[in-house]
Amino acid sequence: MRRVLRPNPSVGAGTSLAAPRNVASHLLPSIHAVPLTNTGATLRLTARDREHLATIATMMRVGPGTVFYERGTHAGWIYNIVTGTVCSFRPMPNGGERVTAFLFAEDLFGLARRGVYVNSARAVTPVAAFKFPIDALSGLLMGNAQLQFRFLCKVTHTLREAQRRALVLTSRDPVERVAVFLAMMEEAQGGPHVGPRATATAIELPMSVRDIANFLHLTPGSIEAAFEALESQGIIERAADGAVSVRDRARFAEHALED
Numbered sequence: 001m002r003r004v005l006r007p008n009p010s011v012g013a014g015t016s017l018a019a020p021r022n023v024a025s026h027l028l029p030s031i032h033a034v035p036l037t038n039t040g041a042t043l044r045l046t047a048r049d050r051e052h053l054a055t056i057a058t059m060m061r062v063g064p065g066t067v068f069y070e071r072g073t074h075a076g077w078i079y080n081i082v083t084g085t086v087c088s089f090r091p092m093p094n095g096g097e098r099v100t101a102f103l104f105a106e107d108l109f110g111l112a113r114r115g116v117y118v119n120s121a122r123a124v125t126p127v128a129a130f131k132f133p134i135d136a137l138s139g140l141l142m143g144n145a146q147l148q149f150r151f152l153c154k155v156t157h158t159l160r161e162a163q164r165r166a167l168v169l170t171s172r173d174p175v176e177r178v179a180v181f182l183a184m185m186e187e188a189q190g191g192p193h194v195g196p197r198a199t200a201t202a203i204e205l206p207m208s209v210r211d212i213a214n215f216l217h218l219t220p221g222s223i224e225a226a227f228e229a230l231e232s233q234g235i236i237e238r239a240a241d242g243a244v245s246v247r248d249r250a251r252f253a254e255h256a257l258e259d
Contacts, residue, residue: 084126102207
């Protein structure tokens with residue numbers, strides 16, 4: 001049974017899971033995003049901006065399956081992941097789910113429209129996250145153009161990923177869909193490590209096969225068959241814990257529809 005975070009008058013939408021604000025410096029709020037221009041560098045928050053965000057943030061830790069908020073409820077908070085994986089999803093009339101995104105460290109979630117959340121969100125793994133009151137965050141952004149620009153880049157980056165997902169869903173080939181999904185997960189976790197000194201870095205997949213199937217509009221059986229096809233061709237290799245390593249980068253890029 002899922003645990004749903006319920007409002008608590010003393011801390012807003014938090015619970016006893018909320019931690020004191022005097023957290024260690026390496027646990028200050030943090031985001032990263034691909035810049036809008038060809039600067040080559042990933043955009044990150046300055047130390048001062050992270051400290052400013054910490055003044056309005058509350059840290060929380062939740063277990064797997066915890067629902068942060070449900071679609072259609074009042075949107076009072078924006079969340080910033082410190083560690084762990086979060087799944088954004090839309091409940092279906094038949095009781096199932098349609099997964100819309102997987103989110104990792106330094107990601108934001110809490111998309112709202114007209115004051116209500118447009119999707120639900122739950123923890124896939126144990127999650128540590130900061131939550132910001134929307135009103136306080138809006139005020140902080142209005143007074144800090146640099147911080148506002150970085151949040152804009154992050155939102156734009158998220159939009160690009162949504163468009164990429166929409167494109168992959170037009171493909172009828174489950175193998176291509178799974179390859180694009182792996183490429184998206186690899187990019188979200190820091191990108192491929194290439195070059196003469198690079199070492200093989202596994203793509204962590206903490207979500208279930210059912211979650212991946214919901215995300216790609218496929219059946220769990222199709223997902224497993226696609227993984228087996230990529231592995232049998234020597235393109236990827238799976239570890240016992242489910243993590244995936246890319247063994248043939250060129251052929252992987254072909255399947256993942258990369259430029």
